[in-house]
Amino acid sequence: RPSAPAPAARARAAVSASLATIDRIHxxxxxxxxxxxxxxxxxxxxxxxxxxxxxxxxxxxxxKRQLAAVAPPPQCAxxxxxxxxxxxxxxxxxxxxxxxxxxxxxxxALLGVSARATGLRERAEALQREDAALRRRYGLER
Numbered sequence: 001r002p003s004a005p006a007p008a009a010r011a012r013a014a015v016s017a018s019l020a021t022i023d024r025i026h027x028x029x030x031x032x033x034x035x036x037x038x039x040x041x042x043x044x045x046x047x048x049x050x051x052x053x054x055x056x057x058x059x060x061x062x063x064k065r066q067l068a069a070v071a072p073p074p075q076c077a078x079x080x081x082x083x084x085x086x087x088x089x090x091x092x093x094x095x096x097x098x099x100x101x102x103x104x105x106x107x108x109a110l111l112g113v114s115a116r117a118t119g120l121r122e123r124a125e126a127l128q129r130e131d132a133a134l135r136r137r138y139g140l141e142r
Contacts, residue, residue, distance in 0.1 A: 012138045014073040018080075019134065025066045026083045045101060053098050060091045079134055082127040089120045 005013070041052045064087045072080040093116040100109030135142060 011073070011075055012140070015075050015134055015138045016140050018070070018072045018076040019131065019140065021070055022067070022072070022076075022080065022083055025063050025070070026087060048101075050098060050101060053094065053101075057091065057094045057098065060087060060094060063087055064091065075138075076134065079127070079130045082123065082130050086120070086123045086127050089116070089123055093117055093120050 041056070044050075044052050064084075067080075067084055067087060070080065093113060096113045096116055097110075100106050100113050103109040134140070
């Protein structure tokens, strides 16, 4: 009968499974199509069409629900917190953007959205660093 995997192998497998699950919900890296999607969204918003933004908000809310159902191993706790925080910050920014566009003075309201976007970018960078550190520590490839 085969012996049980060593603790290091079990930890590596748990981290690998957790990262794969979280990547399906909240990718740590964005593909090249994100820029074209952002440009399309910006053009639609300029025309007053917020349907794309509403879809992104619904998708982000769904991702939050999916992430809440994940029980990460202890080694992934900080990564999980960063993912959850990133989704929270992103959702707040998206809602602020939608509200700004509907406000009587969208230009002023958009200034607040810009600050949120900067914070979100910083959080995304921290998430990518945490993801890369876990992958290095456990010998996992992206």
